[in-house]
Amino acid sequence: MLGLTSSTTLHQFPPRPLIKSRVSTFVKSFSVKSSIAGRTSYEGVQLDEKVDDGGPSKTRLDAWISSKIAGISRARVQSSIRAGLVSVNGRVVDKVSYAVRTGDDVNCTIAKLQPLRAEAEDIPLEIQYEDDHILVVNKPPHMVVHPAPGNPRGTLVNAILNHCSLPSTLTNIGRIYEAEDVSEDDLDIESDIEHIYHEEPCFSVRPGIVHRLDKGTSGLLVVAKDEHSHAHLAQQFKSHTINRVYVSLTSGLPTTTSGRVDIPIGRDLSNRIRMTAVTGPSQSGRARDAASRYKVLEVLANGGAAVVEWKLETGRTHQIRAHAKYLGIPLLGDDLYGGTKDMALSQIRPKIRASCHIEVIDLISSIERPCLHAMVLGFEHPCTGKHMHFSCPPPSDFAEILSKLRNIG
Numbered sequence: 001m002l003g004l005t006s007s008t009t010l011h012q013f014p015p016r017p018l019i020k021s022r023v024s025t026f027v028k029s030f031s032v033k034s035s036i037a038g039r040t041s042y043e044g045v046q047l048d049e050k051v052d053d054g055g056p057s058k059t060r061l062d063a064w065i066s067s068k069i070a071g072i073s074r075a076r077v078q079s080s081i082r083a084g085l086v087s088v089n090g091r092v093v094d095k096v097s098y099a100v101r102t103g104d105d106v107n108c109t110i111a112k113l114q115p116l117r118a119e120a121e122d123i124p125l126e127i128q129y130e131d132d133h134i135l136v137v138n139k140p141p142h143m144v145v146h147p148a149p150g151n152p153r154g155t156l157v158n159a160i161l162n163h164c165s166l167p168s169t170l171t172n173i174g175r176i177y178e179a180e181d182v183s184e185d186d187l188d189i190e191s192d193i194e195h196i197y198h199e200e201p202c203f204s205v206r207p208g209i210v211h212r213l214d215k216g217t218s219g220l221l222v223v224a225k226d227e228h229s230h231a232h233l234a235q236q237f238k239s240h241t242i243n244r245v246y247v248s249l250t251s252g253l254p255t256t257t258s259g260r261v262d263i264p265i266g267r268d269l270s271n272r273i274r275m276t277a278v279t280g281p282s283q284s285g286r287a288r289d290a291a292s293r294y295k296v297l298e299v300l301a302n303g304g305a306a307v308v309e310w311k312l313e314t315g316r317t318h319q320i321r322a323h324a325k326y327l328g329i330p331l332l333g334d335d336l337y338g339g340t341k342d343m344a345l346s347q348i349r350p351k352i353r354a355s356c357h358i359e360v361i362d363l364i365s366s367i368e369r370p371c372l373h374a375m376v377l378g379f380e381h382p383c384t385g386k387h388m389h390f391s392c393p394p395p396s397d398f399a400e401i402l403s404k405l406r407n408i409g
Contacts, residue, residue, distance in 0.1 A: 047108040058099040073231040080111040118147045123159035135223040145212045219374025232382030243378030246310040249371035250329040252347040258295040261323045265290040265316040275318040277326035290316040292323045300405040304348030334370035
């Protein structure tokens with residue numbers, strides 16, 4: 001049996017107390033006299049500037065404005081453009097990809113944030129860390145991160161709004177960076193969300209949410225309490241400087257105990273709610289680069305299953321799940337990506353005593369979600385610059401499955 005690393009402790013899973021809290025500091029916007037770089041609210045910020053000749057001959061309008069207003073998210077700029085609050089050479093431009101050229105006069109007023117489309121709900125939160133700018137929570141399994149058609153209540157956002165006030169950050173569904181493990185619900189209704197939110201001159205409102213975890217995935221997630229923190233964290237995700245470590249239970253073992261998977265991921269053309277590892281140059285146009293490092297931490301059930309650690313270099317939708325399937329080791333409980341009951345039993349039963357067969361059938365049948373947990377999260381604090389590091393063990397359902405697999409032989 002492979003030993004666990006000192007940084008990855010899975011032997012003990014003490015239950016953490018749930019924190020119910022209704023009151024927290026609401027982060028006030030800085031005054032108009034504050035520097036733009038230190039703002040937590042950008043409402044009403046104006047820009048009137050000529051495109052100089054120091055850059056490329058043509059630049060996207062949203063990118064150029066974002067580069068001129070320090071700390072603002074591009075999604076916020078895009079909402080202002082779509083709202084008709086940006087003009088080029090005196091003519092209103094509502095196309096975010098409009099190409100500005102050297103000498104163009106650009107005038108922009110940042111739009112007012114739209115009211116939140118989520119209600120506060122008294123839902124327990126397991127808070128790992130909190131200050132005036134960020135909140136780090138341990139999301140339980142089976143909880144959706146944000147409201148969406150089909151999941152309007154009971155989400156992490158509903159719980160956070162009950163705990164503290166957040167800015168109604170305007171976020172394009174495609175601009176929540178590094179969304180490893182976006183839920184199947186999100187993939188299935190993506191076009192519907194875009195239609196609903198384009199009825200107003202803004203994108204969907206995801207207060208404070210910079211990244212997401214799938215409904216079935218448990219673990220650490222950071223939430224921004226102000227616009228500056230949101231933009232700063234989003235840039236870290238975009239630049240792949242966030243440290244994220246996941247732990248999983250897999251069906252079978254990979255051919256090597258550690259390695260790197262560098263296979264693009266794209267939408268599965270045969271199933272619109274599933275992503276897939278895409279190989280071959282002819283398919284590269286429909287996929288995005290994706291790289292994961294994996295390491296077997298422990299062999300279970302005589303090689304029928306394993307504890308596998310994942311470190312993400314990128315963070316594509318369902319990246320770990322798609323890469324695990326590509327390696328032939330789908331996550332236990334992940335029916336969408338091949339980790340079915342039959343798959344698990346075909347891996348485990350031949351390697352264990354016949355007297356354990358009934359026990360393992362009952363165990364595999366009890367798994368209700370993909371066995372994946374976001375165990376480590378590290379990033380630069382958006383305001384202090386301090387390196388923040390958090391870790392938390394998997395929840396009780398994961399721990400129970402692991403314990404039983406250790407005893408099956």
